[in-house]
Amino acid sequence: QHNRNKLLWRDQTVDGMKTGHTESAGYCLVASALRDNMRLISVLLGASSEQSRTESSQRLLEYGFRTFETHKLYKAGDALSEVRVWQGDKTEVAGGVMDDLYVSMRKGRYDQLKGVVQFDRSIDAPIRRGDVLGKIVFSDDGQILKQTNLLALEDVSEGGWWRRIVDSVQKLFAE
Incomplete structure (x- = not known):
């Protein structure tokens, strides 16, 4: 059976995916x-013909590539924040991302992008590399574009008995 996705021959950047047709859903x-x-990835539902389906999908993709751009924010292993650790053999742990982090947004708006690190709890040892410490939220003009976990980039073992006592007292006053 030949491929019904005519975009594969019209646009060399198209590499898939799925065509379909039913009476109720259209092309x-x-x-x-x-x-x-x-x-x-464009999703088109309810076109009146195969030709309309192909042309409308092409317009959707053209609009997307003309209007949006993707930026690499951080690379895997980048430290974004030092996070206070209670009752550990270290008082701070590096928080960051384990994978490259990208955001797609309207062209020309990259300078408006804001990133905020959020914590909803205190961080107590022990901590293992990859543990979730909080989250990073990226927004443009108040609209959230990307949200991901802030991860521990290193292990932090439990501190000695004296460190745990001192931190327990300090934590009472810090909260």
Whole structure:
């Protein structure tokens, strides 16, 4: 059976995905395209014909590539914040990301991007590399674009008995 996704022949950046047609849903197409290291996926439902499905999907992808851009925010292992650790053999742990972190947003808005690190609890040892310490929220003009976990980039063992006593007292006054 030949491939009904005509975008595969019209646009060399298109590499998939799925066509479909039923009386109730009309002609449908989920298309994937990769340009300049940015992948977009378009979903079109309810087109009146195969030609309309192809042309509308092409317009959706063109709009996306014309209007949005992807930025690499951090690379795997980047430390973003030092986080206070209670009752550990260290008083701080580096928090960051384990994988490269990207955000897609409207072109020309990158300078407006704001990143905030949020913690909803105190961090007590022991901590293992990869444990969730909090989250990082990226927004543009109040709209959240990306949210991911802030992860421990190193282990922190439980501190000695004296460190645990001192931190227990300090923590009472810190909260």
